[in-house]
Amino acid sequence: MLKIYNSFSSKIEDFEPFDPPVVKIFICGPTLYDYTHLGHARIFLTYDLLCRFLKTRGYKTDVLVNMTDINQSVFNKAIVQGIDYHTLSQFYSNEFIKDLDLLNIKTIARFAHVSDYVKNISKHISSLIEKRNAYSANGNIYFDTKTIKDYGKLSKQSRKQLNLHRMDIGPNKKNQEDFMLWNCSEDFGFSWKGDFGKGVPWWHIQDSSVVIENFGLHYDVHGGADELAYPHHEAHLAQYKAMTDLETPVKIWMHVSLVLSKGEKISKSRGNVVLARDLVTKYGQNLLRLYLFSTHYRKEIDYNEKNLLRNKSFLKKIQQTSLRASHKTSEDISALIQEFYASLGNDLNSPKALNFLEKICTKALKNSNISIEDFTRIMDTLGLRI
RNA sequence: GGUGAGGUGGCAGAGCGGCUAUGCGUUCGCCUGCAGAGCGAAUCUAUAGGGGUUCGAAUCCCCUCCUCACCUCCA
Numbered sequence: 177m178l179k180i181y182n183s184f185s186s187k188i189e190d191f192e193p194f195d196p197p198v199v200k201i202f203i204c205g206p207t208l209y210d211y212t213h214l215g216h217a218r219i220f221l222t223y224d225l226l227c228r229f230l231k232t233r234g235y236k237t238d239v240l241v242n243m244t245d246i247n248q249s250v251f252n253k254a255i256v257q258g259i260d261y262h263t264l265s266q267f268y269s270n271e272f273i274k275d276l277d278l279l280n281i282k283t284i285a286r287f288a289h290v291s292d293y294v295k296n297i298s299k300h301i302s303s304l305i306e307k308r309n310a311y312s313a314n315g316n317i318y319f320d321t322k323t324i325k326d327y328g329k330l331s332k333q334s335r336k337q338l339n340l341h342r343m344d345i346g347p348n349k350k351n352q353e354d355f356m357l358w359n360c361s362e363d364f365g366f367s368w369k370g371d372f373g374k375g376v377p378w379w380h381i382q383d384s385s386v387v388i389e390n391f392g393l394h395y396d397v398h399g400g401a402d403e404l405a406y407p408h409h410e411a412h413l414a415q416y417k418a419m420t421d422l423e424t425p426v427k428i429w430m431h432v433s434l435v436l437s438k439g440e441k442i443s444k445s446r447g448n449v450v451l452a453r454d455l456v457t458k459y460g461q462n463l464l465r466l467y468l469f470s471t472h473y474r475k476e477i478d479y480n481e482k483n484l485l486r487n488k489s490f491l492k493k494i495q496q497t498s499l500r501a502s503h504k505t506s507e508d509i510s511a512l513i514q515e516f517y518a519s520l521g522n523d524l525n526s527p528k529a530l531n532f533l534e535k536i537c538t539k540a541l542k543n544s545n546i547s548i549e550d551f552t553r554i555m556d557t558l559g560l561r562i
Numbered sequence: 563g564g565u566g567a568g569g570u571g572g573c574a575g576a577g578c579g580g581c582u583a584u585g586c587g588u589u590c591g592c593c594u595g596c597a598g599a600g601c602g603a604a605u606c607u608a609u610a611g612g613g614g615u616u617c618g619a620a621u622c623c624c625c626u627c628c629u630c631a632c633c634u635c636c637a
Contacts, residue, residue, distance in 0.1 A: 204637075215637050249635070331633080332565055340563095342634070379635090401637035402566080433567075434631070443636055470576070470584095476567065476631065483574060486585045527576060531583065 177233050178521050180397075181474060183405065183429040184330050188523055191428065193396045197235045200391050201227070204383065204400035204408070205241040205272075205287070208265035209250045212275040214479060215401070215435040215442050217452035220281050221465060221559075222432045222473045222524070223399050227283035228557050229520045240395075242386045243269055243289045246377060251364055262291065278456045279464070280559050288386045290377070297377040297385040298370040300419060301357050305372060309418040310357055313348040317358035317372055319380075320350055324414040327353075330429060331406035343407060344378070355411050357381045380411035384419060387412075394425045402431045436478045450479065462560050463487055469526035469558065490534060497537040498555075498562045501548040509544050512536045516554065533558075 178191040193199045203223050206216060227237040244250070245265035254261040269289065276284065290297075301317055304310035309323045321327045321338070328338050335353075344356040360367075360375035367374045377385075387395065400409065409429065416425050434441055437448040455464055466487040471477045505513070512532050519528040533554060540546045555562055 206637075207635090213637080217637095219637055247635090333633080334564085337564060337633085340633095403632060403637070405565090406633060431566095432637080434637075436631075441631070441636085474567080478630090480574090482586080486574070489585065528578090531576065534584070 178230070179523055180428055180430065181523050182427075183431050184426075186332075189428070191396075193235070194394050194427065199227075199230055199235050199237045199397065200395035201237060201239045201397040201399060202383075202387055202391065202395055203239065203241045203284075204398075204404055205243050206268070207244040207247050207249055208268040208272070209247070209253045210268065210444070211271055212452040213442060214450040214452055214455060217275070217279055217455075217464070218435050218468050218473075218477070219399070219401055219432050220276065220284075221279060221468055224279075224281045224283050224559055225469065225520075225526060225557075226397075226430075226524060228559055229517075229524070232517065232553065232557055233521070237283060237285075238391075239284045240286045240288060240387070240390050241284050242383050243272070243287050244382065245269070246290045246294070246382065247379070265289075265291075275452050278453055278461060280461050280561060286390060288390060290382045290386065293382070293385050293389060294368045294377055296389050297381055298358075298368065300385050300388070301377075301381060302371045304357070304415070304418055307418060309415075311350065312372060313350070314346055315360040315373055316344075316346050316356055316375070317360075317370075318344070318346070318349055318354040319357055319411065319415060319418075321353050321355070321414060322351055324417060327414050328410065330413055331410045333406065333410075341407070355380055355407060357415075380408060381415060383408075383412050384415040387416065388419055393420045393422060394427075396426075397428045397430055398426045399430045399432070402433050405429075405431060432473050433476045436476055437480070442479070455484070459484060462491055462562070465559055466490060466530065470530055472527055473524055490530075493534065493537045493541070494555075494560070495562055497540045497546065498551060500540055500546075501551045502545045503547055504545055505547045505550045506544040509536055509539055509546050509550075512539070513546075513550055513554070517557075520557070 179188050180191050182189045201223065203220070206212065223239065227239060230237055245262065250261050250265050254264040257264065301310060304319065305317065308320070310317055310319050328334060338353040341353055343353050346356070346361065356378040358370055358372065358375045359378050360373045364376055367376055398409065413426065417423070436442065437450065440448065442448055442450065463484060467484045468477065470487065512535050516529050516532040516536070519525045519532060536546060
């Protein structure tokens with residue numbers, strides 16, 4: 177039904193959720209200090225496609241997205257603008273939701289703002305200290321990565337390599353690669369109380385707490401951008417294992433590749449950011465979907481406007497097909513429809529699926545037929561609004 | 563140094579064992595007072611290099627060369 181590449185095992189695996197027919201998916205969400213750009217859009221559209229496909233196979237999806245409002249970048253921008261960090265993050269949170277709507281992403285069931293979870297985070301840190309997975313050094317709390325046997329496996333790094341990273345630098349850390357859970361040493365002008373001291377919950381533990389509060393001891397898919405594999409996902413997995421006492425609390429680690437521009441990563445520091453809303457306004461979400469889905473999710477996309485526009489004629493063909501859709505699907509097209517879904521089922525091979533869709537359209541416009549029902553189902557799967 | 567993704571026609575970009583996409587471009591028609599847009603048709607027969615597997619490879623295996631990204635906050 178669905179084969180999917182698991183970054184943890186580096187293999188394409190048969191997908192079987194813990195509690196079928198429900199599929200629990202966690203997606204690393206936005207840090208709330210700026211608008212959604214094309215790279216973010218690709219991430220959420222990919223999981224939207226995954227969910228829509230899973231639904232056609234009889235699954236029910238439960239998607240959780242964390243909304244990072246406690247974060248250095250948020251604090252910094254709030255200071256620059258002279259406003260409360262919460263006001264700032266709330267603004268971008270609303271804008272994010274608007275962007276998802278523009279992108280026709282309706283598959284996300286829960287949004288979890290980290291600031292609503294600080295008490296839980298503190299509780300979980302206390303318990304990690306108790307279990308000796310975490311320790312205090314110079315007031316800060318760190319996770320002892322040596323307590324996790326195969327730490328580094330997800331990001332495919334040896335202990336030696338991990339040791340080279342200058343991770344969350346501070347005095348008296350047990351291991352160079354240990355990461356911070358609770359920051360007590362910096363003054364942000366505000367702090368929260370934990371049993372272990374006043375401070376700010378740090379990056380990685382936020383997701384783990386959000387996940388365990390919402391999903392409990394296990395879930396099926398952990399998603400996010402490729403670049404999050406280290407240190408973020410590695411750290412999250414270590415914490416989550418310690419919290420759940422399970423060896424495999426997450427079935428599939430699914431990483432979406434980056435969007436580049438002129439061969440370079442899209443990022444604010446390089447000044448080549450393209451906002452999702454601008455693209456949707458200018459070209460429409462249909463075109464954007466066709467463009468992004470015509471590259472496999474594990475492959476980088478080098479964005480340029482020309483390539484996006486190339487899908488125009490394809491979109492037109494789809495629109496013409498919709499006008500020609502009839503009451504019955506002919507056999508040759510029926511076979512192609514099967515191939516369309518089979519392609520998606522094979523590690524979400526959307527470019528191949530689109531190829532079949534194009535063949536379907538070509539035939540339907542010549543001498544074959546596709547039923548309105550079959551056609552609509554394909555559109556729904558891809559999230560196209562024709 | 564480590565990890566991952568790639569190298570396809572003039573260009574962009576799919577296909578991932580046999581049916582050789584698609585788009586841009588180019589050329590020719592139709593349309594038009596001209597131009598553009600639009601429509602129709604034709605055109606380019608490609609797969610980094612070298613071995614191998616196979617009846618058959620762009621597609622699988624090995625070697626070489628090259629490109630890019632990530633490994634620090636970034637999605």
